Amino acid sequence: MALPSPPQPLCLRRRRKPVMSFSQPKLLPTLLLIILVFFHTFCLSQNVIEYLPGFPGKLPFKLETGYIGVGEKEEVQLFYYFFESESNPEKDPLMLWFTGGPGCSSLFGVITEIGPFTFDFLNFKGSLPSIILREHAWTKVANIIFLDQPVGTGFSYATTPEASYSNDTYTSELDYEFLKKWLINHPKYINNPLYIGGDSYSGIIVPLVANNVYRGNEAGIKPLMNIKGYVLGNPYTDAFGERNEKVPYAHRMGLLSDRLYHSAKINCHGNYVNVDPENALCLNDLESINQCLNKINIRMISEPYCDSVWKAKEDVLSSDVSFSEEIPINFLQPVVAPGKKIMCRADPLVLLYIWANNKFVRQALNIREGTKEEWIRCNQTIESGRDAPKETTSYVCNVKSVVGYHQNFTRKHCRTLIYSGDHDFICTHTSTEKWIESLKVPILSDWRPWFVEGQVAGYTMTYGHGDYELTYATVKGGGHTAPEYKPEECFALITRWFDRNSL
Template sequence: MAALYLLLALLSLLCHSLVVQHSSATEEKVTALPGLDGELPFEMYTGYITVNQTTDNNLFYYFVKSESKPEEDPLILWLTGGPACSGFTSLAYEIGPLRFEWKEYNGTLPGLYYSPFRLTKNASVIFLDSPSGTGFSYSSVSLTEYKTGDYKTVREAYIFLMKWFENHQEFLSNPFFIAGDSYGGVFVPLLATRVADGIDNGTEPVLNLKGYFVGNPVTDKIYDATQVPFYHAMSFIDEGLYKAAEESCRGRYDIYATEECEAHIDEVEEMVSDINKSQVLEFDCGDTWAPRPPLSSARRRSLRESQAHIDSATTIPPIACRGYGYYLGYLWLNSEIVRDALHIRKDTVGEWVRCNAAVNYTKEVTSTILYHRNLTTRGYPALIYSGDHDSLIPTAGTHGWIKTLNYSVVDPWRPWFFYSQVAGFTVKYENNLTFATVKAAGHTTPEYKPRESISMFLHWVHKQPF
């Protein structure tokens, strides 16, 4: 009898160990998705990895294998910006294999289709919900109490990577890249630096980091705040107002040097208040469902503030607007049958929102320029790209901070082509740093120009000219 009790105790401990291991890292294959006919035409997995045992921080991810040669194709970790915007944003609206059928919602589940424009055709991609509280990632600490910021987010993303590769050692030899856009401009170089340090220190597992790429990246508070020159170049403000703002602000638009500067910035903001800041050529649909508060010195919408996200079923954009796709995503991911198909853990996340403003996030990094210098001089190639019709992080500002690196030009400024048409312009500097524009694209470049962007990415990761 004693032996039986001992055996039962050992079995109990074993089961407990398995449960803990299961909660620490789980991954399941997604074979079908509601709204898409038949089995998935690509290989996708979803899972959770615990990155903080104390607060039970579990980061959720979507992993899509390359449809070509996953055993040797590039592996990319894609970090969506925000901060606190779900990796599903990149999967369904930018570089992934899924898109929503653009139909007016009729009470049934939104439909999906298999996108012909996808990076996953020739690369494996991990789409991460980071930090905790983003998408389907969760913590045992409530959002009102949970605090995070740039450094904690990157630290936990690194823990995620180490654990993910421990469970996927077959990908250790694949060329590995870290990428993202928007506020990913902070995450990407910081995480790439942490990975590079781990490689130098012999941290296990040693990753095959081959470079990184970021688009319209939040980088430096001075160079990112170049909206006034952008609006002038686009003829949105006249010469007089531009000169007055330039003089009173002393060429710095990240701070208000004088009262006159602040007054002129108010004038600029009023002039462009009906312009879509993410892509200045597209409809500005914000006023249709979210009336703008009156401008004032005390309560003013910043030139650097992102457009409002469609995060609630009570804010329905017109079907002609890009935000309608976000609304369809909101409806789809808040369906129980979809959550079951994606293997979402029960009672972990209530309402899914694309970008979670409720996350208590502190932006701690004011400039990542030194991180870029550190990485590129250590031999890690970088592609910095910019949709040239984005006013949130204007192209001239991005190219401006690149020039401060004082790298010699290796391949002079030239157009690059997609199907014999100019798709943008590019220049290559020493230390394998490439800067490229994507013509007529907005803030999240692949969302606006997926074919051109994906072609650019694949040429670059394979060290081919584009």
């Protein structure tokens, strides 16, 4: 059954037509455009949120939520959270941010990664979670739009069954349409430096959207955007490269012995993905490798493996993207008792489920009734599109590599920041380094440490020529994704990069 159509906004009351005269007739089209944009702005609903359940008093930052219809007949309704910069919103960068998956809600990015608030897990008493401010929020230095995309993610929805189906390329087109409409409705940010950003599977989506923006500007499509580049964290970039690099990475991190790694490298000819089914020596080596890796926490290899929250894949090398899957029923069980040691980083996720599904929270965020029965962090019918046939999923991952897009950006006026947590086994830093090297961009600054509070925070390189520059950085001790594990270091990273300072 089709979901209800979005409510029609209440526009301004019709006023008496003013008497106007124009000494220069050619100004009329421009003035008409301004008038149309003016009325369009006021006809779209904007929800400025001043209070949130769980936070005492008025929010100390500007939060806006809303829906923007995109696609044919606007049958896709994309939900967003917009946080205005706490520093200088008129001049600070504007960043459109995507959370990975595909199909994982941007609210997860807000709460656990780069947003301005999170939950007080240690003092949770079993009712509505208390909100606490995050010291190292990226919203202190940037205006950020967190978008629930593709359709079916978070609080985004489709008004018809047909509109609920999507893929990488179509999603990126709708994201670009969303951004155009959002900027028309928020003209004060049209001149801010624009960056497209995201992490994890958004490593596929961000280059596609950025490419749409550059092409739109070149074609003169209004509004013209002040795009400066893009930001990627722990990015999934190339289906074969990400998967094939897991074996070398595991060896480098001490998870495989020299003997086993070199045996597999010889017997599999360096290809651990497209294996000849008759190659028994390679298959035996891969079976031994899987036994070594089966109980490793792939989000952060040095932290405990938690099968109470994450449903691991039996074969770490079997999927295009070896993301562990959540077991939703676990979030309905009692949470860790106050004062008890937190063994698993995923334990506090239960608070996110409780908060996002609270009716008062939904009312505060202005979630449309009847569009989402339950908020879930990652929509499995979308996320399963990585390996499922088209007829069993609502999403098709039809772009297997975006390395070519990155290559194309090297010929544009473009700044790029790419960072990787070096303990991430989902999108390894070594696979990212390989495709960056394949771009053949001259090195401006070779491998060196970067520091926070006098300590090595990771290692960095800078590439560039002409108007193109790419900064790459590892985050020492960071997992998937880095800001969740190393917030202070990642905040220093993005602040310095926005300010064009050396890391």
